[in-house]
Amino acid sequence: MLDVAAGRGRQTRPLLDAGHRVTAVDVSAVGLALIDAVDQHELRTVVADLTMPLPAALKGPFDAIVCIDYRAPALWAGLRTRLEVGGHLLVSLATVVNLERHARPSRRFLAEEGEQETILGPLEPVQSSAGWRDSGRHELWVWGQRPARMA
Ligand SMILES: C[S@@+](CC[C@H](N)C(=O)[O-])C[C@H]1O[C@@H](n2cnc3c(N)ncnc32)[C@H](O)[C@@H]1O
Known part of the structure; x- marks a missing residue:
């Protein structure tokens, strides 16, 4: 799953808790760092400005x-x-x-x-x-x- 403009993970965290593998993207590395993933293997974070073309990491x-x-x-x-x-x-x-x-x-x-x-x-x-x-x-x-x- 992809959480767009994930911020501090208000959606990412429950998705991880439900067992999903989540890519969280946001312009703020600080916000993404606050996502408290129970299992970090299931979380990938991508810092990107979404007003620019989407990066390859979000293919x-x-x-x-x-x-x-x-x-x-x-x-x-x-x-x-x-x-x-x-x-x-x-x-x-x-x-x-x-x-x-x-x-x-x-x-x-x-x-x-x-x-x-x-x-x-x-x-x-x-x-x-x-x-x-x-x-x-x-x-x-x-x-x-x-x-x-x-x-
Ligand atoms: C109102 S918050 C929503 C965060 C999260 N989706 C939620 O529901 O709690 C908006 C988010 O958009 C991010 N954001 C703002 N401009 C952005 C941009 N140009 N590219 C990527 N993220 C951006 C902010 O860093 C912030 O985390």
Whole structure:
């Protein structure tokens, strides 16, 4: 699995605990160093600026890619190509509607209207929704799966 913009491992750690092999990528080496892996053999960390072309270390293919609370619109297409056939892409982002109640995150970090389609591209949609969550944030959740043939 690939955890994109993994930070301190909020997603990476439970994935490792569940027995998955995880590649965690983030621009911050400090954050990645804080990931407290029970079994370091199952964790690979990659320091990379995701606004730049994806590094060879992230070639994959991955059975699943998660990207939570990080937005780089140019990134979605690259992530899709790193999925194995049948692999899953899961993205969760606060949306622009969130600005009705919260000044932050600022707009560039928020999913715009129609971003669900931009994220999914040619992936098969599995489940997606947008709405106010128990956390008090308005979030978009997108889950897609790579088909056998992808343009
Ligand atoms: C809001 S945090 C989310 C972290 C984690 N996904 C989570 O849900 O807790 C955003 C993360 O994006 C990372 N980040 C920001 N700009 C980045 C960039 N250009 N390339 C890679 N990571 C970046 C930050 O270092 C931070 O860890």
